[in-house]
C-alpha cells in the first residue's frame with residue numbers, strides 16, 4: 001500500500017504541488033499524463049531517488065520519507081531498461097541481492113522461478129547490448145523482482161519497444177501482476193495501455209493530480225476539460241444549462257437528464273458525432289446542420305471538422321463513408337448527437 005500525503009518537489013523550472021495519493025495493496029495503478037507532467041518525478045520520489053521538499057510517503061504503513069532507496073522495499077523498471085552493459089544477464093538479475101545484502105542462496109529458488117517465468121534462461125550468459133528490446137525488458141523485470149519488492153515501480157516500460165514486443169510485454173505485465181499479487185505502479189502517457197493494465201489511475205497535469213479513480217470512470221466521466229481531451233473527448237465546450245438542455249452559443253443540445261449540481265462544460269467523443277445518418281434514438285436526438293470544413297487522414301479513418309456558427313465539432317468517418325457519400329470539404333452535412341453521448345462536468 002502506498003500513501004502519499006502532501007508531496008511537493010521544487011526544481012528550477014518545474015514543481016510538484018501537494019500530491020495526495022493512496023494506492024491499495026496488490027493494485028495495478030497507473031500515473032497517466034502527457035510528457036513533462038511530472039509522472040516520473042512522483043515515481044522517483046517514491047523510490048527515494050529524487051529529493052522532495054515536503055510531504056510524506058508511507059509504504060505498507062512504514063514512513064519511508066527519509067529512508068534511502070535500498071531500504072524502501074521497492075523494485076523499479078525503466079523505459080530504457082537501465083541494465084549494466086558490462087554484466088551478464090545473470091549478473092544483472094542478481095545484482096540487487098548483493099546490494100541489498102540478501103543471501104543469494106536463500107533467493108535461488110525465487111530467482112530460478114523468475115528466470116523461467118520471464119523466459120530468459122537461454123539468455124543468462126549473454127550481455128545486454130546483444131539483446132532485443134523485449135529481451136532487455138524481461139531481464140529488467142527479473143532484476144527488479146529478484147529482491148522480492150512489495151511494490152514494483154514501472155516507468156514507461158513499454159514505450160521504447162517496437163509494437164510486437166510492446167504487446168508481448170504488456171500481456172506479460174498483466175499476467176505477472178495477477179500471479180505475484182504485489183502492487184504495481186506504472187507511469188505511462190498512453191491511455192490505451194492504462195485502460196488495458198490498470199484498475200485505477202491518477203491523471204497528472206503540470207505537476208498536479210487532475211483526477212483519480214477507476215480507469216473506466218476516468219474514461220467515461222472525466223471531471224475537467226484537460227482529462228476529457230486526454231481521454232479522447234475532442235469536443236469540449238463551455239456551456240450554460242437550462243434543465244436538461246445545454247446552451248452553446250445559439251445551439252441548444254438535449255441532455256439525457258438535467259445535470260446534478262453546477263456544471264460548466266460538455267464533452268462529446270468524435271465517434272458520437274454522427275454525420276448524415278439517423279440517430280439510434282431519433283425521438284430526442286440533437287440534429288443540426290453544419291459545414292464540413294476539414295478532413296485529416298488518420299490512416300484507418302478520417303477525422304473531420306464540422307463548423308456550426310462559432311462551434312467546431314470533430315467527428316470520425318471511414319474512408320468508405322467519405323467516398324460513398326461524396327462528402328467533400330465545404331459541403332453542408334446533417335449532424336446528429338444522441339443526448340446520452342453528451343458528458344457534462
Ligand SMILES: Nc1ncnc2c1ncn2[C@@H]1O[C@H](COP(=O)(O)OP(=O)(O)OP(=O)(O)O)[C@@H](O)[C@H]1O
Pocket residue numbers: 011012013014033034035036037038039040041042187189
Ligand atoms: N533534476 C531535474 N531538474 C530540473 N528539472 C527536472 C529534473 N527532472 C525533471 N525535471 C523537469 O520536470 C518536469 C517533469 O518531468 P518528468 O520526468 O516527471 O515528466 P513525465 O511526466 O514523466 O514526462 P515523460 O513522459 O516525458 O517522461 C519536466 O519538465 C522535466 O524537464
